Amino acid sequence: MSTKVTVVKNVLDANDRLAAENRTLFADKKVFVVNLMSSPGAGKTSLLERTIQELQGTWKIGVIEGDIQDTYDADRIAALDIPVVQINTGGACHIDGNMVREALPGLNIDAMDLLFVENVGNLVCPAEFDIGEEMKIMILSTPEGADKPAKYPLMFQSSTALIINKIDLLPYVSFDLEKAKRDALILNPKLLIFEISCKTGDGLKDWTRWLNEQITALASK
Amino acid sequence: MHELPVMQSILTIVLKHAARHNVKKVHAINLLVGKLSDLEVEWMQRYFDHLSAGTVVAGARIKVGWVPAVLSCEVCQTRVEVDKVNLDGITCPVCAKNKFQLVSGKKYHIKSMEAE
Ligand SMILES: Nc1nc2c(ncn2[C@@H]2O[C@H](COP(=O)(O)OP(=O)(O)OP(=O)(O)O)[C@@H](O)[C@H]2O)c(=O)[nH]1
Ligand SMILES: [Mg+2]
Ligand SMILES: [Zn+2]
Numbered sequence A: 001m002s003t004k005v006t007v008v009k010n011v012l013d014a015n016d017r018l019a020a021e022n023r024t025l026f027a028d029k030k031v032f033v034v035n036l037m038s039s040p041g042a043g044k045t046s047l048l049e050r051t052i053q054e055l056q057g058t059w060k061i062g063v064i065e066g067d068i069q070d071t072y073d074a075d076r077i078a079a080l081d082i083p084v085v086q087i088n089t090g091g092a093c094h095i096d097g098n099m100v101r102e103a104l105p106g107l108n109i110d111a112m113d114l115l116f117v118e119n120v121g122n123l124v125c126p127a128e129f130d131i132g133e134e135m136k137i138m139i140l141s142t143p144e145g146a147d148k149p150a151k152y153p154l155m156f157q158s159s160t161a162l163i164i165n166k167i168d169l170l171p172y173v174s175f176d177l178e179k180a181k182r183d184a185l186i187l188n189p190k191l192l193i194f195e196i197s198c199k200t201g202d203g204l205k206d207w208t209r210w211l212n213e214q215i216t217a218l219a220s221k
Numbered sequence B: 001m002h003e004l005p006v007m008q009s010i011l012t013i014v015l016k017h018a019a020r021h022n023v024k025k026v027h028a029i030n031l032l033v034g035k036l037s038d039l040e041v042e043w044m045q046r047y048f049d050h051l052s053a054g055t056v057v058a059g060a061r062i063k064v065g066w067v068p069a070v071l072s073c074e075v076c077q078t079r080v081e082v083d084k085v086n087l088d089g090i091t092c093p094v095c096a097k098n099k100f101q102l103v104s105g106k107k108y109h110i111k112s113m114e115a116e
């Protein structure tokens, strides 16, 4: 005889609970946590390098790297004299709340103001998994095309700021900048948009100034 | 790849409920999944079969009810259902504005399982 067992359970409950614990811990320690997301190669590590160089005189910074395998990115960050922990995601397509929690003992967050988490390069699932961050920031690079907001709405919807990177390539790629911005704002009217080039440094100042303000606001709470 | 961690979480929850209800065999698992989550049923089933081998839920069929993505107009709160979103010219059917909040489309819920 077959019976129906009602379960009614959100699969993400366990993750959401861990993320909430992380969030409480970060608030306690006054660490500003940024979850940085993008496709592979859009410029997450490049943006971190640039941003760290700009802000490391002001804030104590740490980084969690979510590379799938190697330690290339972690090495690039360590070269800046910044504490960095590499999460072994074991091939997983996103970082979750538990992975962040397990990475924390490797970082001295008591003595930290700003913690960047470089998520795995992927436009789908990182947006679904809360890790306890203060805000999600996403990067879209011009060679990827302007159709990305329509294809991956969740990522754009859940981010506080969108960084359009590689604007130095605009003359060479057919990227409809206005369409990308328009579509992103339809999905997320409050989204802040920065247009930058990690190569030339264009636009970076606006981004770092804004981020600096956000951290200051949290630190003085 | 996303199917693997998601199916692992689903298996953990289902096994817990199977034990609680003294279930001997599970025939099917009914899920509600948001359309924006990019899961494919075929791969969900394959990973599930792989992970569940040797447990009481081995062989269970994964049945997915897709939950559409719903946008809500920022101005008048009218709800608009969208598939894979085409944002070209999308406007609120009531007030013609084009600013929206996402209401649903990113969920994974286990609704029930058919068992004996
Ligand atoms: N032309 C140009 N190239 C850039 C820019 N930003 C980054 N790149 C290049 O793009 C490539 C990828 O940059 P990364 O910073 O490694 O990208 P990522 O998102 O960290 O990549 P993964 O961690 O592998 O997902 C590198 O070769 C960078 O030098 C930019 O603004 N302009
Ligand atoms: Mg990187
Ligand atoms: Zn994933």
Ligand SMILES: [Zn+2]
Residues within 6 Å of the ligand: B073, B074, B075, B076, B077, B078, B092, B093, B094, B095, B096, B097
């Ligand atoms: Zn409206």
